[in-house]
Amino acid sequence: AQSVAQPEDQVNVAEGNPLTVKCTYSVSGNPYLFWYVQYPNRGLQFLLKYITGDNLVKGSYGFEAEFNKSQTSFHLKKPSALVSDSALYFCAVAANTGGFKTIFGAGTRLFVKA
Amino acid sequence: GAGVSQSPSNKVTEKGKDVELRCDPISGHTALYWYRQRLGQGLEFLIYFQGNSAPDKSGLPSDRFSAERTGESVSTLTIQRTQQEDSAVYLCASSAEAGGFNQPQHFGDGTRLSIL
Numbered sequence: 001a002q003s004v005a006q007p008e009d010q011v012n013v014a015e016g017n018p019l020t021v022k023c024t025y026s027v028s029g030n031p032y033l034f035w036y037v038q039y040p041n042r043g044l045q046f047l048l049k050y051i052t053g054d055n056l057v058k059g060s061y062g063f064e065a066e067f068n069k070s071q072t073s074f075h076l077k078k079p080s081a082l083v084s085d086s087a088l089y090f091c092a093v094a095a096n097t098g099g100f101k102t103i104f105g106a107g108t109r110l111f112v113k114a
Numbered sequence: 115g116a117g118v119s120q121s122p123s124n125k126v127t128e129k130g131k132d133v134e135l136r137c138d139p140i141s142g143h144t145a146l147y148w149y150r151q152r153l154g155q156g157l158e159f160l161i162y163f164q165g166n167s168a169p170d171k172s173g174l175p176s177d178r179f180s181a182e183r184t185g186e187s188v189s190t191l192t193i194q195r196t197q198q199e200d201s202a203v204y205l206c207a208s209s210a211e212a213g214g215f216n217q218p219q220h221f222g223d224g225t226r227l228s229i230l
Contacts, residue, residue, distance in 0.1 A: 032215060032216045036218075036219075041223070042223050043118070043222050043224055044205070044207075044219070044221040045221070046218035046219070046220070049216070049218055051216050090157070094215035096215075101159075101170070102147075102215055102219070103159075104149075104159075105156065107155075107156045
């Protein structure tokens with residue numbers, strides 16, 4: 001069955017430090033992988049996606065993510081965190097498992113402290 | 115350009131009443147999705163439209179929930195005989211490609227539904 005896991009409910013990081021938000025997935029076919037961010041009282045905003053090609057994907061607001069097929073991971077990273085990055089982050093995976101379906105992780109809340 | 119628009123932004127109603135939630139997707143987007151997000155939780159898939167048809171209704175929680183889409187545009191999600199457990203934010207999203215799922219979804223800001 002298709003699934004996505006975000007093992008950390010919350011990540012705390014100091015402003016200026018690098019951040020990582022973890023995501024692992026399980027699919028039987030080739031995955032399409034996405035990261036979204038949600039600010040309070042707003043819908044989700046697309047950050048970046050991996051479809052094929054280079055394993056390092058760069059996205060909006062200085063975020064990037066690395067696709068690791070052997071570890072079935074797609075961790076979100078940023079070299080230097082900003083207080084304004086504090087939000088709820090969702091990883092999502094889509095795959096053709098007898099019909100495409102997109103599954104979202106449970107979300108990780110990122111707190112960046114000044 | 116205009117994004118996904120949802121209305122109303124907030125809805126408070128009494129238990130047992132019917133409610134109708136509206137979603138206006140981005141013009142030209144063929145795929146449309148409804149999700150439910152309970153307070154502090156992730157997204158729960160409800161239904162997906164490809165054009166005006168719904169190939170995947172597997173997420174609808176009960177027969178009190180229904181959705182339709184007309185003109186490959188506006189969609190409405192209807193909840194009949196509302197219950198307190200229906201209280202949540204209902205999010206709508208649209209995307210440019212219906213079959214491949216390799217396009218990102220564009221979300222509205224949701225309708226916050228509160229059942230008294």
